[in-house]
Amino acid sequence: MRLRALLTLLLAIPLLNACVDDRAAMDIDGTREHYLALVREQPLFWDKKVNLWLVVSRMPACLRRHSLGAGTENTRVEIWQVPSGAFIAKVGKRMYATESQTCTAWARLDEEPAEGMGELRGVFRVRNGELVFAAETPEASADKDE
Template sequence: MKPGARMLRMLAAAGLVGVLAGCENSATPFMIEGSQHALILVREQKFFWEDELRQAVVVSRLPACQKRVRIHPGSTELVEMRVYAAGDGLWALHQGNRWYLAGTETCQLQDWDNPSGQPPGALVGSFVLKDGAPAFVPVPAAN
């Protein structure tokens, strides 16, 4: 291979890495009772020029069940998703103007029309952008 052709390939490869580096592919867990019982926010951006990201929530209570459910797309800037305890293995998720209900007993998740807009229980934490990366930040424990 000619030296010039080798240099062109290296530059093309470096450019491709730069293009792909702008994409977000993350899976951020809220561990309920260890790693076997969790809600996981998944965000995937196929191409850096896309303004929307595919989002899903994985509802997991292993070994009984695990299910990935697509939710409404998100923006490239993570919009905070608050997680509320709703009782009996139910969790309410609130992102922007959308609400979801997740049940870890049978690993189900659905849109929730919450006409009051009020959370059904105590806030346990939020999926947020922390130090440039998605993270779950729990509510500090009361003293």
């Protein structure tokens, strides 16, 4: 009986490895205390759905986790910063606004703000099988314009 339970457990281990559970962060002002992070969780290995969360942190003042809904393992999340300092997370066609002063403001946007999306700060994406944040640099923006 113990051998059967052990074999079942050993056979289940590769299945658990198929689940996604990772995170990547974007520093806001160059410190480890002030950042936005994307968390991806796939609760069921056979389900293609991955739950996406945006963590907003300005420690020690605030830390909050907001749902971005579901995506796939390869869903990209763009981070835009508007002139007021607020952030827009764009997941496909869905957009959410947040801020990092109190970390509590969170709203789904039905359309782009009238004043525009602001400045693209970067994109959370999967690169070589790993979730990373690719910062948008002035050089990268210039390359796109050419």
